[in-house]
Amino acid sequence: MALLRDEDREYLKKEFEKKIRNPVKVLFFEKEGCENCDLVKQILTEVSELHPEIHLSIHDVESDEAKTHGIELTPAVVIEGEKDYGIRFYGVPAGYEFNSLIEGIMDVGAGEVELSEETRKKLGELDKPVVIKVFVTTGCPYCPGAVRLAHMFAFVNDRIKGEMIEANSFPELANRYGVYAVPKVIINEEHSFEGSLPESEFLKEVIKAVGG
Amino acid sequence: MEFFIKKENEKKREYDALVIGAGPAGLTAAIYIARGRFSVLVFEKVIPGGLAATTHLIENYPGFPEGVEGEELGRLMEKQARNLGVEFAMEEVVDVELEGEKKRVKTRDGEYEGKAVVIATGSSHKKLGVPGEDKFTGKGVSYCATCDAPFYKDKKIAVVGCGNSGMQEGLYLLRFVRSIDFIEYFPYIPADRILQERVKKHENVKFHLNHQVLEIVGDERVEGVRVKKRDTGEEKVIEVDGVFIFAGLSPNTAFLNGKMELEDGYVVTDEFMRTSIPGVFACGDVRKKVLRQVATAVGDGAVCGASVVEYLEGR
Numbered sequence: 001m002a003l004l005r006d007e008d009r010e011y012l013k014k015e016f017e018k019k020i021r022n023p024v025k026v027l028f029f030e031k032e033g034c035e036n037c038d039l040v041k042q043i044l045t046e047v048s049e050l051h052p053e054i055h056l057s058i059h060d061v062e063s064d065e066a067k068t069h070g071i072e073l074t075p076a077v078v079i080e081g082e083k084d085y086g087i088r089f090y091g092v093p094a095g096y097e098f099n100s101l102i103e104g105i106m107d108v109g110a111g112e113v114e115l116s117e118e119t120r121k122k123l124g125e126l127d128k129p130v131v132i133k134v135f136v137t138t139g140c141p142y143c144p145g146a147v148r149l150a151h152m153f154a155f156v157n158d159r160i161k162g163e164m165i166e167a168n169s170f171p172e173l174a175n176r177y178g179v180y181a182v183p184k185v186i187i188n189e190e191h192s193f194e195g196s197l198p199e200s201e202f203l204k205e206v207i208k209a210v211g212g
Numbered sequence: 213m214e215f216f217i218k219k220e221n222e223k224k225r226e227y228d229a230l231v232i233g234a235g236p237a238g239l240t241a242a243i244y245i246a247r248g249r250f251s252v253l254v255f256e257k258v259i260p261g262g263l264a265a266t267t268h269l270i271e272n273y274p275g276f277p278e279g280v281e282g283e284e285l286g287r288l289m290e291k292q293a294r295n296l297g298v299e300f301a302m303e304e305v306v307d308v309e310l311e312g313e314k315k316r317v318k319t320r321d322g323e324y325e326g327k328a329v330v331i332a333t334g335s336s337h338k339k340l341g342v343p344g345e346d347k348f349t350g351k352g353v354s355y356c357a358t359c360d361a362p363f364y365k366d367k368k369i370a371v372v373g374c375g376n377s378g379m380q381e382g383l384y385l386l387r388f389v390r391s392i393d394f395i396e397y398f399p400y401i402p403a404d405r406i407l408q409e410r411v412k413k414h415e416n417v418k419f420h421l422n423h424q425v426l427e428i429v430g431d432e433r434v435e436g437v438r439v440k441k442r443d444t445g446e447e448k449v450i451e452v453d454g455v456f457i458f459a460g461l462s463p464n465t466a467f468l469n470g471k472m473e474l475e476d477g478y479v480v481t482d483e484f485m486r487t488s489i490p491g492v493f494a495c496g497d498v499r500k501k502v503l504r505q506v507a508t509a510v511g512d513g514a515v516c517g518a519s520v521v522e523y524l525e526g527r
Contacts (some may be wrong), residue, residue, distance in 0.1 A: 003213065003215065004215055005215075007291075008215065008217055011217065011219060012217065015220070029259060039213075043215075063233075094213050094214070095213070095214050095215070095216060096214055096216045096259070098215040098216055098217065099216050099217055099218045102217060103218075112501075137358075137360070137362055138214075139268075139358035140356065140358070140359035140360075141258050141259045141265055141266060141283075141359075142258060142356070142359065143359070144216075144218070145258075147248070147329075167362060168362045171365075174363065178351070178433075179363065180350060180351055180352055180354070180360065180361065180363045180364075180433070180454065181349070181350040181353075181354050181356075181360045181363070182359050182360060183351060185294055194349065194350030195349075195350070198304065198320060199320070
């Protein structure tokens, strides 16, 4: 049975048609016995059928493709275009996070993201590697805002990686990072904050984290 | 399993009516305004459905005999509005200019003009304002059960507030947690009897009525809630791993920046949902009123929408 509603499928087809100008590669990483892998695979399959330029490929977590992308956990999704921007989804991109998946695909397909000039400029000046982990749950309406910013920041600067981590699929990880409320954002392992922040505030946290 | 999509549309810069907030009140007002054949733009910073969208199940809104998930109700209302030509700006409003014939609404992304403005920004779960609450927010203190419940699997938690929100969310949390200590300021449970009965069927719940929360205690994380029995003054610490707070609501009116008369933070209107400023209306939880429910928000929204149509028609 299809997961997506017909009306949503129609809406997405139209939006993809409008926005996608470049090929979008959706890489899915799985392993045997992985609890939510089949679900994520089905979500991605249904989405990739909505536009001819969305190309889904499926890889094992032990594959070379996984190594070059630094993927060690499953289920994992990478969205890339002409290059790997550092956009990652770990766990199930459903519920409110489905929107983050869709918008990530559209950003890469459009080749641009909606960030202010000021934000782009400051992100461009960052010369250190940044990994932004955003812990979420699928029932959290405040979470996609944080995920979107992490992914858009990753899109703009190649040194930045933006990772959505759906906490329910990775309870040990959530535990290790002391996640008890979402969204929780962890930048370069050390710096963290809770809650959804607007673009300029989120940017300040990133700059603070890298000692800028 | 639900798949949420934030739907975008083309936006103009000028509309007949600007509605701030896409909860049940704002969406109902927008539906009425659109049926009057006026153009309307609705602003929303999180998701359509408002606070109700974080309610896992709404059982007292007629028309849904099995209850309806808050998220689904929001989606259906949004769809109905869109079908009528209502447009949406998924943007946070940061400032307003309400005086004069042309009103302005500024968001983080742009500026819009309208002849009428509807304030339907609703309310959020209120902070208790006790020591430890801010310190432990995200470290054991939570205001959103649908967001954070999975982190409390087999844990002991407290729920502060035994109104309908506390009880309804408590029922949801009981699917995850080991036990709940319910704490209520009043000597009775304010929630609907039907909810009380359902909660009390669980063996792993305990009620602390007539208790005031003094402090949320812990070292790195929440370890307990210190409460005082209001009649005897007796204090105790209830040991828990987390605290969910559903004790009262607080209006979302900070963006009004003193540009409108407020009472305890709420917008004051007459029975036509008119504020003291001509062409500016308010409806739903943000308004000074007695009962804050989806049903009353929808009622407000209908009156408000009709008033806006009258105003725009120059009657």
